[in-house]
Amino acid sequence: MPRLPSEAQARIVRQINLTLEGPVAEVMAQLVPELKKLPRRGVLQCVLDDPDLLDRCFKAFRANTERFHQLLVDEHDVAVEQADALLACGRSLDDVISMVVRTCAKRHFRKRLDGDSRPLKAGDRRPPPPKGLLGKLMRLLSGSAAEPAAKRSRGEVLYDAMQEHLLHDWQVALVPEYSTLSPALVKRLGKRILDYKVPEDIRRLKDNPAELPVPSTLPSEIPNFLLPPAARADRAKAAEKPKPIAAVSGGDVAAPVHEVKAGGTAAPAGSGDRRARIAEILTPDGKRLRSAAFTMVLLDPTVRAELPNADQTVRITGLLADVGGLSAKMLVGELGLRMDQLAVMALVTYDLLGEEMFKRSFGIPGNLEYVAKFVERAKAAGINQDTALSEVSAFVRKAFANAPRAAQ
Numbered sequence: 001m002p003r004l005p006s007e008a009q010a011r012i013v014r015q016i017n018l019t020l021e022g023p024v025a026e027v028m029a030q031l032v033p034e035l036k037k038l039p040r041r042g043v044l045q046c047v048l049d050d051p052d053l054l055d056r057c058f059k060a061f062r063a064n065t066e067r068f069h070q071l072l073v074d075e076h077d078v079a080v081e082q083a084d085a086l087l088a089c090g091r092s093l094d095d096v097i098s099m100v101v102r103t104c105a106k107r108h109f110r111k112r113l114d115g116d117s118r119p120l121k122a123g124d125r126r127p128p129p130p131k132g133l134l135g136k137l138m139r140l141l142s143g144s145a146a147e148p149a150a151k152r153s154r155g156e157v158l159y160d161a162m163q164e165h166l167l168h169d170w171q172v173a174l175v176p177e178y179s180t181l182s183p184a185l186v187k188r189l190g191k192r193i194l195d196y197k198v199p200e201d202i203r204r205l206k207d208n209p210a211e212l213p214v215p216s217t218l219p220s221e222i223p224n225f226l227l228p229p230a231a232r233a234d235r236a237k238a239a240e241k242p243k244p245i246a247a248v249s250g251g252d253v254a255a256p257v258h259e260v261k262a263g264g265t266a267a268p269a270g271s272g273d274r275r276a277r278i279a280e281i282l283t284p285d286g287k288r289l290r291s292a293a294f295t296m297v298l299l300d301p302t303v304r305a306e307l308p309n310a311d312q313t314v315r316i317t318g319l320l321a322d323v324g325g326l327s328a329k330m331l332v333g334e335l336g337l338r339m340d341q342l343a344v345m346a347l348v349t350y351d352l353l354g355e356e357m358f359k360r361s362f363g364i365p366g367n368l369e370y371v372a373k374f375v376e377r378a379k380a381a382g383i384n385q386d387t388a389l390s391e392v393s394a395f396v397r398k399a400f401a402n403a404p405r406a407a408q
Contacts, residue, residue: 015089016096019071020044027067031060048104049111051175058097058169084278085333092329094167094278095286102159102166105175110155112179161186164284165193177202185209191284274385276332276339282325287364289328289346291320297339306344306393308351319350324364327371334375336385344392352400374399 021044029035029043034053038046047054061068073079075088083093091099110116152160161183171178177199178186185205186193195215196202204213281293297303298317304310323346331337337345350358361370381395 012090013099016091016099017044019089020100023071024068027071028057028060031064031067032056048100049107051104051108051172054100054104055169055172058172062169080333082333084329086326086329097169098167101169101171101175102163104172105162105166105178106155106159108175109159109179110153112176113155113158114153116153116155157183158186162193165191167194170197174199174202177206180206182209273336274338275336276342278329278332281332281339281342282328286325288325289320289323291317294320294339294343297343300340302389303340303344306389307347316347320346322350322355322359322363324362324366326368327362327366330368330371330375335378335383338385340389341385341387341392344389345396348393348396349400352397 021041025035025040025043032053034056035043035047047057069079072093073088074086075090077088080087080093083097086092087096089096158179158181162178165186174197181202189205189212192212196205198216201213201216281289283290295317298307307316309316320343328342331342331345335341346362349362353361359366361367377399378395383392383395387395
């Protein structure tokens with residue numbers, strides 16, 4: 001997720017917490033009876049402290065998405081269809097889920113490894129100096145020397161190693177098992193830890209860290225040509241489908257899927273939505289496009305034909321990293337852009353606006369109001385995932401025809 005100023009971030013978190021503890025909890029209490037026994041104002045804290053209860057809540061949500069339809073809306077109060085589309089709070093459902101999963105994991109790690117379930121707060125990791133004469137003496141002695149860095153607790157160290165890989169609701173069921181792993185093993189695994197999707201897998205990791213066991217489910221990184229024909233066909237079918245709101249498990253864990261439709265904007269059943277997959281094109285922190293994901297796309301002759309300076313492959317690939325995560329989500333979510341369309345649109349825009357203006361508008365954090373106006377103009381021009389690359393390029397050139405070209 002992109003880093004916002006602390007005040008803006010705190011405001012978003014407060015809004016999300018109020019929604020979760022208010023209207024979301026009201027609906028959820030009808031689906032998970034245990035919630036009715038919890039105090040109304042403390043229900044969110046109780047759920048975050050209990051991975052098993054939180055897991056049941058996520059499963060109830062996936063199985064009854066239609067019950068939350070009125071809460072899953074964007075800033076214009078229009079229901080969103082995809083888990084990576086921006087909600088009214090300025091975050092996507094994927095973002096909110098990862099925030100909840102991380103908070104649950106952080107609390108469980110600290111409770112199990114440190115004996116402390118209180119949420120972390122900035123500045124309270126170090127005990128205050130003693131009062132009285134001893135406190136004054138300590139302040140005098142330390143006045144000219146830099147204070148030593150606070151020692152990280154075991155729970156904090158494990159959380160630091162894992163936090164960028166805590167992304168999906170199905171991981172909540174694994175949090176107790178995650179707490180048994182060493183930070184060194186987690187760092188060595190990196191994103192491969194997401195290949196292990198059941199508790200037994202995590203236990204086997206802990207028991208045999210020297211020789212990593214084969215996951216119970218096939219990792220997405222296995223090349224197609226190494227898969228048996230049936231698995232290859234299943235993967236191809238899965239890649240054609242957009243990620244609906246209910247399918248928030250982020251992997252191969254089975255979950256009931258209920259399509260959420262909004263005003264007839266969803267792709268017709270069986271039509272094959274080819275939009276770029278946000279989870280694959282953004283960096284793990286969600287801040288920007290992952291330029292390496294576009295390497296093969298930029299080698300396509302039909303793409304190169306529309307790009308300025310197409311012969312400078314390394315340079316133009318690197319430029320995609322300047323596209324902010326929120327801008328990319330808006331372009332893909334609202335226009336349904338394919339990867340090749342997104343690359344052409346971004347690189348032609350970059351060429352026309354120049355580095356400074358492009359970063360200010362489409363970068364990190366970018367000008368989302370500006371991007372929204374551009375999206376509306378693109379919609380009016382009929383830009384969608386069926387638009388030819390030449391038409392995407394022509395639209396961008398027309399839209400920014402009068403933009404001053406900044407020096408590169």
